[in-house]
Amino acid sequence: MAKRLYLVIVLWLMADLYFYQALRTLSGSGTFLWVYWLVDGLLMGGLVAAIFLPRGSRLQQTLFSWLMGGILLAFIPRLFSTPLLLLEDITRLFRGFPPRSVWISELVLALAAVIFFIVLFGITRGRHFYKVRRETISFPDLPEAFNGFTITQITDVHSGSFTNAAGVQKGLDLVNAQHSDVILFTGDLVNNRATEMDRWIPAFAGLKAPLGKFSVLGNHDYGDYVQWESPEAKQANLDRLKEVHTEIGFRLLLDEAITLKKGGASIVLLGVENWGKGGFHQYGDLKKASSGVPENAFKILLSHDPSHWEGVTLGHDQHIHLTLSGHTHGMQFGIELFGFKWSPIKYVYKQWAGLYRQAGRFLYVNRGFGFLGLKGRIGIWPEITVITLKRDA
Template identity: 85%
Template structure:
């Protein structure tokens, strides 16, 4: 991200200069024109302040969250409205570049206003605008007793970002309303510290599933992104977080496997510690988790980072039928309409949201229950995934 920052700033300022032509066309007040650039100056000052605030501190996290929201409000509406100006400029090129048409500037401003309201909704209400996403996956070797077996998956809670108890409870009630056989949580319970979960333990302990609740760790759960006073303090924090999983009723799988039994038949649930590409730690060990699992067993793997699927799982000597991941959040920003989906995160992760299949093996990437950095979601709404296993 640091390498891309100059490009992001250049794109941001470039759209500002281009959109300024709309403002100049519609506004004659010099004061209002100066206010246009004052917004950019204040945001730049905020970015500088965020760089010098203590890394990982509560103040830095709050400042970054506010900056991300304000930058999106300032940048995204302009970006989506600029194609109108571009089309006009192409026609002006053949007309000797006359002054901009007043109505074109009005249309551009109207589009920007609509996008502004959408972004504003995402920032203010989108963080708890939970959506249930359903997938039915067919397997030829699924044990008959598990035909119709249902999984509710949540991931990336990031409890340290929560402030609205009613909003969180709404999401948890939606999870319980699915009445699935199991609930699986695929990592990032906290942002950095186990104590972030203290006030939320009773709420998450209320999740119910007849065949159990199971979980794995995500990259944020290890406390790798803040400064600790000592290595012991860091290890104590991780130990406490593991206790929290137990207190909310989740069986934490640390490079291990368990068997789920139903009517004399079984499937295997595996869980690995976090393993990711692109600079993320690779703690997880699939070989260790599957060491005592029969080759013929039907296997479901919980692995936080979807890059583990291509990096390790597909090449594993045993057939892993279904992998459940999270991590990407769908970048908390994107477009999903009528089967089309797009987010900038697709240029970082090949598998970033939804269902993927390769050689009879499936991966489902959940868009996440919570949020981090940006205190909201725009287009990529928080997700409760319900997966039904069926015999082919």
């Protein structure tokens, strides 16, 4: 973690210094250049101040959200502009370091402006720019009655971040529009407190699926990231959140299995509590969840954190055909164009977005329905996943 932080600081300073050179080449105004550094100072000062606010408080979360947006607006355009200036410096080295080219500096500013508006769109509109992603996965042992069975997966709602009811409803309407057999939710209904869901209960209760709606808990659902007045208060919050799952019509799976029947055949849904690497709590117990499940049953596992797949699921004594996860959010920042996919989160999670296969077992990592920290999404849009199960001929 410390090494990644140092890398970000180095990149920030490098991008700042290079971009400042382009501005200085084009601007003779000392006041304008002074304002440039003032903005940086305010962002950094605000970040330091936010760190010392009460952990998990509404004020800290709000300040972090605004600061993250401001930092991205300031940093990302400069970062993407730096290679052009660096390339110019390499050529200047062989030309005896003449003054910077005006047209290169103008090109840098134009590129920065384009990226600035892309980031601005992500911050202002990206949070509800929902994308429906579809996958068809084939299995040789899928019961024939479930050939063509459809699953809609959502994850990481983070209802405490929502403010726009129309935007949230747009996403929920898209979920219902898929007309899937089941709706599966893979954790993080709230940021910290069950009360965050109070105003959203009627909207989420409106989700419909003929064979039911099922869910598991995510790392944020346990209230581990705020200070509670007592252990009893923390437990009461979790108990209330479990009630909320019932009130919105989801069957919460807590290290347990449930059987879905169709046309005389069945498949098994397993759901585990949160289990994650990298300092996250490992509450989930897959052995408990799969206890009593027939070895030859077709199994779908709901597990919030994708690190559980390689950490536990692949080595489990029973074959888990498909695991559905979330948690990463795709870091809410990255690039996905023409099949190319990149986000800084890939350096933390090996499986961070989309479909993965290993040893005949599949994992799908949903990019998340909501948002946390950054009040928006840049390039990694909120996701509604539709998976169709097929039986190999």
